[in-house]
Structure formats: C-alpha cells, structure tokens
Amino acid sequence: MRKSMAKLLGADSIISKLPEGLDTLLFKDYDVSGVNLSGGEGQKIAILRALFKQSEIMILDEPTAALDPDAEKKIYEGFEMLTRGKTAIYISHRLASARYCxxxxxxxxxxxxxxxxxxxxxxxxxxxxxxxxxxxxxxxx
Known part of the structure; x- marks a missing residue:
C-alpha cells in the first residue's frame, strides 16, 4: 500500500534513490547520516508520512508550496482519492488548490x-x- 501511495503522489522515484528506502533518515540537521532533499522532494515525503499514519484528520499547511505545477496537480489528485472518507484541512494561499476542496x-x-x-x-x-x-x-x- 505504501508503494502504491508513493507512486500515486509521484514520490516513488525519490524513495528508490534513498539508501534505506522509506527507512532513510532525512536531513542532516537531524542526523549526520541523513539525506538532504530538495524542497519539493522533502514536501512529497512529508505528505506521504502524513498519509501513512492513516489518521482520520489531516492538517496540511501550504502542502505544495515547493512543488512545480505538474507535481502539485498530481498531489491534489492523489489526495482526493487517499483522503476519501477522512477530514483533510489544507491551509493555502494558492487558490487554484481550493478547487479540490x-x-x-x-x-x-x-x-x-x-x-x-x-x-x-x-x-x-x-x-x-x-x-x-x-x-x-x-x-x-
């Protein structure tokens, strides 16, 4: 299920490059062995982690701010399917994303x-x- 979520959100290619896959520590600020990602890559991984928790309520503050328009569209289309039956709160100043709400x-x-x-x-x-x-x-x- 995690791999299909990653693929749906376009993060599978990021995960495949990580030395320990999904178990890789991220960002050297937190651990010397951590892997630094670009802003967009880090944002995709953060979104995936939120989805993996299977919470009934998710709060995402500017969840796609570091993503290009194609990646943003893919994320929101994936959210629509992955958050069905749950409460997802998006805080955003990018009103194009509001169309998915x-x-x-x-x-x-x-x-x-x-x-x-x-x-x-x-x-x-x-x-x-x-x-x-x-x-x-x-x-x-």
Missing part, C-alpha cells in the same frame, strides 16, 4: 468572511472571487 473557508483580518464550494464562492462575488481573480490574472495574456 469540498468546503472552502475564507478568512480576512483574522475572521471567517465566506464559506462554500469554489463554485458557490465565485458566485457570491465576494472576497474569495476577488482573490481568485487576482491570482488568475497572473496567468492571463
């Missing part, structure tokens, strides 16, 4: 200001739509 909570000045699905929030013409459009404009011609 059932319920989105929008905070402004430390207070909840909107709640709903992506489609519902876009239809509200409020804070979420404003922020989403700002980010979407980065990719417009």
């Amino acid at each position: 059932d319920v989105i909570l929008v905070f402004k000045d430390g207070r909840l200001c909107e709640q709903g699905s992506h489609e519902e929030l876009i239809g509200m013409d409020g804070e979420y739509k404003r922020l989403y459009r700002i980010q979407a404009d980065y990719y417009a011609d």
